[in-house]
Every structure is written in structure tokens, then in C-alpha cells.
Amino acid sequence: MCFGIALALVLAVSLWPMPEPPPINTGWDKTDHVAAFVVLGLLGLPSWPSHRVRVLVGLLLYGGLIEVLQGFTVYRQADWRDWVADAVGVALAMLIFGIWRRKRNQA
Numbered sequence: 001m002c003f004g005i006a007l008a009l010v011l012a013v014s015l016w017p018m019p020e021p022p023p024i025n026t027g028w029d030k031t032d033h034v035a036a037f038v039v040l041g042l043l044g045l046p047s048w049p050s051h052r053v054r055v056l057v058g059l060l061l062y063g064g065l066i067e068v069l070q071g072f073t074v075y076r077q078a079d080w081r082d083w084v085a086d087a088v089g090v091a092l093a094m095l096i097f098g099i100w101r102r103k104r105n106q107a
């Protein structure tokens with residue numbers, strides 16, 4: 001449930017009309033993308049631990065979809081560098097989740 005809410009929140013913030021700043025931001029667009037996709041990954045991976053690849057690929061596709069949708073607005077623009085930042089966030093989530101699982105299994 002939290003994962004679904006987070007997906008909807010990321011979509012809403014990503015399509016937020018500009019020039020007003022999004023309600024949640026880090027001050028730099030690329031770190032906003034990284035942070036959002038780290039959170040999505042850290043919510044999605046524990047929810048479906050046996051489907052890690054599907055979660056990760058799904059998040060990458062979701063990031064791409066957001067960029068496509070932004071391209072259809074008059075107040076946002078699609079940017080492949082944002083998708084790369086999304087991918088960095090997904091990779092960080094995968095790394096953090098992997099470390100957490102290893103530590104949990106050692107305990």
C-alpha cells in the first residue's frame with residue numbers, strides 16, 4: 001500500500017506545474033529524481049523480494065513513462081538525464097537493500 005501511494009506521489013510531483021517549485025524537492029532536479037527512486041526501490045524491493053528484477057525493471061520503465069508524460073505537458077519537458085538519475089536511484093536502492101538483507105541474514 002505504501003509503495004502504491006509513493007508511486008502516485010512521485011507521479012504527481014513529477015507532473016507538478018512549473019514555474020512553481022514542487023511541494024517536495026531537494027533544491028536540484030537530479031537529486032530529486034535519485035531520492036524519489038531510492039525511496040520507491042526501498043519500498044518495492046522488500047514488498048516483493050522474490051521479484052527483485054521485476055520491481056527494478058518496472059521502476060526504470062516507470063521513470064521513462066514519467067519523462068514521456070512530461071513531454072506531453074506545456075509546463076514540463078522530458079529529459080533523458082532525469083531518467084538516468086532515476087536509474088541511479090534504482091541502483092542505490094538495490095545496493096542498500098542488498099546490504100540490509102546480508103546484515104539481516106547474518107544476525
